[in-house]
Amino acid sequence: GDSVTQMExxxxxxxxxxxxxxxTYTATGYPSLFWYVQYPGEGLQLLLKATKADDxxxxxxxxxxxxxxxxxxxxxxxxxxxxxSAVYFCxxxxxxxxxxxxxxxxxxxxLTVNP
Amino acid sequence: xxxxxxxxxxxxxxxxxxxxxxxxxxxxxxxMYWYRQDPGLGLRLIYYSFDVKDINxxxxxxxxxxxxxAQAKFSLSxxxxxxxxxxxxxxxxxxxxxxxxxxxxxxxTRLSIL
Numbered sequence: 001g002d003s004v005t006q007m008e009x010x011x012x013x014x015x016x017x018x019x020x021x022x023x024t025y026t027a028t029g030y031p032s033l034f035w036y037v038q039y040p041g042e043g044l045q046l047l048l049k050a051t052k053a054d055d056x057x058x059x060x061x062x063x064x065x066x067x068x069x070x071x072x073x074x075x076x077x078x079x080x081x082x083x084x085s086a087v088y089f090c091x092x093x094x095x096x097x098x099x100x101x102x103x104x105x106x107x108x109x110x111l112t113v114n115p
Numbered sequence: 116x117x118x119x120x121x122x123x124x125x126x127x128x129x130x131x132x133x134x135x136x137x138x139x140x141x142x143x144x145x146x147m148y149w150y151r152q153d154p155g156l157g158l159r160l161i162y163y164s165f166d167v168k169d170i171n172x173x174x175x176x177x178x179x180x181x182x183x184x185a186q187a188k189f190s191l192s193x194x195x196x197x198x199x200x201x202x203x204x205x206x207x208x209x210x211x212x213x214x215x216x217x218x219x220x221x222x223x224t225r226l227s228i229l
Contacts, residue, residue, distance in 0.1 A: 089157065
């Protein structure tokens with residue numbers, strides 16, 4: 001079945017450091033890929049998405065590129081802030097057939113940014 | 116006001132009790148979902164509904180039931196709660212049209228069963 005693997009945390013960085021959170025997936029066909037963020041005490045919010053190979057999703061300084069050849073969707077940010085401290089989830093959904101509703105999530109990566 | 120509202124936000128109850136978690140949305144979406152989140156396990160799908168007359172089991176539906184009372188309302192019930200149902204529960208919605216439609220989440224209900 002479909003699966004998403006993301007780097008285990010926790011990840012601790014200093015403010016203004018470069019961030020990479022790795023995400024790889026296993027899925028048949030051409031899924032859409034997402035990064036969600038969960039701030040403390042809140043639900044998941046969509047951070048960015050990409051729906052086809054070589055697409056780059058971006059939002060709030062975060063970027064991720066859909067790499068079909070490596071089945072990856074790594075999240076990056078050039079300079080993190082304390083306010084970026086949260087749990088980050090990589091996820092996919094299929095774009096065809098009977099599974100085009102189902103979100104498959106990775107287990108989440110806790111990021112802590114220190115001043 | 117939040118687009119996806121869950122009530123209650125927190126609940127502590129005892130083993131064997133019946134519990135209902137409620138979800139309402141103002142996004143006008145047809146599709147609604149219930150997930151549970153456990154530390155280190157990510158989110159797992161309990162039930163989903165594509166419209167008022169359509170209810171489907173997710174990957175972990177045992178011990179749960181749902182009701183879709185209207186397009187905007189989707190409730191989750193635990194008929195006889197047990198401690199391993201202690202978790203954070205999320206409701207989500209999505210539009211049915213288009214590729215790569217994201218899901219929109221409520222703020223969650225933290226449920227503790229003693």
